[in-house]
Amino acid sequence: MTQDLPIGRALRRFRRLNAIKQGHFAELLGVAQASVSRWESGTHEPDAAHREKIAALIAAQTGSxxxxxxxxxxxxSTQAVHLVCDATHRLLAASPARAASWNADxxxxxxxxxxxxxxxxxxLAEAGLAAAGWFERPFQTLDVRTGANGSREIPVSPGRMRWETIPLSGGRTGRLTTTLG
Structure with a gap:
């Protein structure tokens, strides 16, 4: 589900915002503290099982x-906007204008x-977030140019979008994605 999605830096931000030490997070995952350190620095990626555990622990939800x-x-909202978990890209909410552009409920x-x-x-923009300091602070904004994705289900049209991080309850972070005119 979250394979291919860089998760180490999101883990680092989650820990820092919630004052959780690497050692404690390592205990939760049943790994060495050095493993958490390598994942966060990007020198190693967690295996699929650990990736799913990390995602479950840091994933944002809007159920509260x-x-x-x-x-x-x-x-x-009247704008084409949707909210996803910044760490996992799981959809949290979508505006009617955004949903109208999708060929799916x-x-x-x-x-x-x-x-x-x-x-x-x-x-490519996601890959550059860590170097830009995206995961170091809770409030970030980035304008992104994109091409089409070719999907009939959830199409992305060529254009510009704005990504903005939004703190959510429980120390999680959401990403508001708005299509720019």
Whole structure:
């Protein structure tokens, strides 16, 4: 589900924002602290089983009352916007304008990663986030140019989009993605 998605830097940000030491996170995963360090630095990637455990621990959700207003704002926005977990790209909410551009019911994708619909440009922009300090601070904004992804299901059209991180409850981080005119 989250294979191919860089997760080490998102883990680092999650730990820092929640004041969790590498050693404690390593205990939760049943690995050495050095493994967590290597994942966070990008020198190694976790295997599939550990990747899924990490994603489960750091994944953002909007099921809590604390995030209900944000979810409602996204779901009633007139702009083409959607909110995903910044670490896993799992869909948290989509506006009617965004859902209208999809050939699928947005509700069926809530909780599912949209990473498989990423364009080459989105993948390249994601790969550059760590070097740009994206995972070092909680509030980030980036404008991204993208081409089409060729998907009939969840199409991405050529154009510009803005990524903005939004702190969510429980120390998780969401990414608001807005299509720019």
């Amino acid at each position: 009352d604390a995030d209900a207003a944000l979810k409602r704002l996204v779901e009633t 947005a509700g069926t994708y809530v909780g599912m990663s949209l990473w498989r619909f990423a364009t080459r440009e989105i993948i």
